[in-house]
Amino acid sequence: MSGRLRGEAAGALLAGLGAVFLALAVGAGLILATGRDPAAAYLALFGGALGSPDRIAFAFNKATPYVLTAVGVALCFRAKVINIGGEGQIALGGLAAAWVALSVPLPAGALVPACLAAGAAAGALWAGLAALIRLWRGVHEVLCTLLLNFIALLLVAEALKGDLGETGAGFPQSPLLPAGAWLPRLTGTMHLGIGLAAVAAVLGSVYLWRTTFGFRLRLVGASRAAAVYAGVSPARTLVSVMLIAGGLAGLAGGIEVLGVHRRLIEGFSNGLGFTAIGIALLAGASPLAALPAGLLFGLLEAGALAMQRQVGVPSSLVPIIQGLTMVFVLCALGLRARRGGA
């Protein structure tokens, strides 16, 4: 299967790279239209993202929640499960991690793993709840995962108004977490998260292509009737893939809280979960390709401010390029589907 595995990731990357180049080309047109030099702008953008170890660390930190969440969403796509609940799963993961850090007395070495485990568990539970609603009440997972996002965000806000909130702070946030709960850093500002994300991307790919679980997941995605015929339960597959995706998103939320903010802040999830869906698409639903795709988005965001500062091109060009990338990826998917159907 290793040939398949590599071929899969390579195919996804090729379509993705094409989309990225097209998006950058259209972006260059937009920069020209504002009367600036696209070459200088892109040089500033990538220079800003890669110019110093600190900038690279910033890009990697940005990419971490993208990669983790996108790996889970990609696995869901493989089972034809459309999970758009990453946002809420991240938020609750962060909430659970912060709660453990602030409320559970644990020795320093055990605190970080406990917080991250709590975050992953909270995300998994939230996604599992969506799966159960789907199974028991027949509500499509797009609806329940989407709506559960809002509930999760409100739960975070509510927790910050109550026991978890910092008294006297002007903003809904928790007190600073105890230092023992901070995620260890690899360099000056780069935290451990990107390492975990890389491991998740590799393990996700191995799970998908080299285990019986992954085979069943792909089978359910390819044909429900064939899965039932092969003795595979689509319901069990739905629940398990949602638990995995929710766990990864919850882990991402915990990492954001422990590694970036070091406290729980209202709105810290900030659309990460939604962007991750696009990254999973850009990666062609390949868990391994989610790593470069997530890193690319992290790099673009890390360089945005430098571009604005140095060349005067507004940093909002970056979300435009990200959006265009998705559009072109979807075009490629549409083309491939049409060619496959002919």
Added chain:
Amino acid sequence: MAPDDGSGAAPMLEMLGISKAYGTVQANRGVDLTVRRGEILGLLGENGSGKSTLMKILFGMVRPDDGRIVLKGQRVEIRSPADARRAGIGMVHQHFMLAEAMSVLDNVLLGLPGKGAWPDRRAAAEELARASRAYGLDLDPDAAVESLSFGMRQRVEIVKLILGGAELLIMDEPTSNLSAPEVGALLAILRRFAGEGRSVVFISHKLGEVLELCDQVVVLRDGAVAGRRPVAGTDRADLARLMVGRAMPAVPAAPAGPPGPVRLAADSLTTGGPGIALSAVSLDIRAGEVLAVAGIDGNGQTELAEALAGLRPARGRVRLDAEDLTGRGPAARLAAGLAYVPVDRGGTSLVPGMTVAENLALRDVARPPFSRRAWLDGEAFRERARERIAAYGIRCAGPAAPARSLSGGNQQKIVIAREIGRGPRALVAVQPTWGLDPGATRFVQDAIRALRAAGGAILYVSAELEEVLEMGDRVAVLHAGRLSRPVRRAQLDLVRVGLLMAGDRDAWAPEAERLAA
């Protein structure tokens, strides 16, 4: 019936020197095809012989590499199905192109060219009523298409094309899903259509229908014309030889082995909806025996097979040798030695998007050699695939080829290789030769006979009486969810089987007595 070719008028259609290659595969090579006015032309050929490609070229779905198309003496370029329809060519696909939620009349309106946004419903309704009478279609213009049977939907397709001005109808395997009376009605409709100076291309595997309906037969083999015959001057053996390039060996009479012990037994299987409800179906099949189940499609065949395979909840008991399978799921029944070949190859027994190797392992991945604990063994997948490809003569590019790239016959070989290659104790097969050409049909039937010789107990479900008689040691009839008493083939009364299939009340009365006893 005689084709109107002496009048000097140009033929309806001439396809000249048509060639088309897909990569290294030459799908059509220099094919010439002439259809005269008023003629019904049978187009015969095994799967993969190039029939579909040729018709797709005629209908504008595929562009030929070489060749010309001449319609009524005029050279035409057909670049799209829309071009084809404008030129008066209509195609009835195996999968209908109907809006299911809409009425018959609305579907006809959708098919009319150039009526703009405000079609004249009343005029169309009158035309539909006239055509319905003229061709004996018996269509209710206000019925929703989704409420119609397969045969009636086909008539909607045909009348849509007739009213749209089609002068040449392409019928792609139109009788695959029809009951015998429906086939008769369809043939009558096509004859009437051709009788008005229009033409039909009738694509089929079924030699009998081609001989009954058509005026001329063209046989394709390996993408080229293997022969053209007036129907009057040919017979089954001749056509079969042209199709496969050799004479078909006669079917050997199945040797009557000594009856073994009962292997597969079902007692009072009863199901609720959806679908046809089975009512107290009991059967037992001995080792080395084939119980063939006849019946018109949709009388509980799928339901019976799924209840046996554990895919459909049912009351009653199922036993395989000494093992009670009642209440067990499909995986447990499979593990006990019950193989199942369902009718739907496109999405149930085979996954087109997965590779040949994966499809060969489809129901066995959780067991060695394909996996140890939860880890897949990729080498075992490839190894098994190479071995099965060789043993079953599966024509494909290799273990990693996607199953969708194979022809229907080779896809079914994958299913058969998987289900029978496992060495099951019992096999439930529903229409395992559906849509296969004669060569592939023989292959599948021989594999099932080999399982029988090895002591397997086989339930063989088919809608074709010919096949039931060929395969079954005993024959039973399924009608409206009830199974008749199985009868040894030697004692079979064909008239009675026909009456049972048609649901005749008097024929079924003794069956009810037996069930009550």
